[in-house]
Amino acid sequence: MKVVLQRSKEAACRVGDEVTGEISSGLVLFVGIHGEDTEKDLAWMAEKVSNLRVFEDEAGKMNRSVLDVGGRVLSIPQFTLYGNTQKGRRPNFMEAAPPEQAKAYYLQFNELLAEQSVHVETGVFGADMDISLTNDGPVTLILDSPKSQGNG
Numbered sequence: 001m002k003v004v005l006q007r008s009k010e011a012a013c014r015v016g017d018e019v020t021g022e023i024s025s026g027l028v029l030f031v032g033i034h035g036e037d038t039e040k041d042l043a044w045m046a047e048k049v050s051n052l053r054v055f056e057d058e059a060g061k062m063n064r065s066v067l068d069v070g071g072r073v074l075s076i077p078q079f080t081l082y083g084n085t086q087k088g089r090r091p092n093f094m095e096a097a098p099p100e101q102a103k104a105y106y107l108q109f110n111e112l113l114a115e116q117s118v119h120v121e122t123g124v125f126g127a128d129m130d131i132s133l134t135n136d137g138p139v140t141l142i143l144d145s146p147k148s149q150g151n152g
Helices: 037-052 099-115
Strands: 002-015 018-023 026-033 062-064 072-077 117-123 130-144
Touching: 002 037, 002 072, 018 072, 018 117, 037 099, 037 130, 072 099, 099 117
Parallel strands: 026 072, 072 117
Antiparallel strands: 002 018, 002 026, 002 130
């Protein structure tokens, strides 16, 4: 599982004319599901995102999590995180989970975040989404579940 996490001042997801998710201060997550991911990867990532200290304290140090600052999460499904561009000029997505599995795991991941007491707004799986975001910092991190890092 791979998540690109961006600290944001504001962000929104639109599908056509409809806003499907919108946050002020918080985190934007671009969520990719690998074909070999398990529920263990989802739980690990939900705990990591909820408790990752990427917000500044009074001393200007990154010592606060999204939970600590009362921030929100905008979670966007993005299978292209598993696009392999090593050969040729067109990415292949063979490592990404099949759509049925990816959708189920994406929804379950969002539920696990909510169980951690994180307010979650979402994009729409499989839709053509327009994402607007004001990056705060900028702070951008790439999180890989342990198996993806070769540790699982």
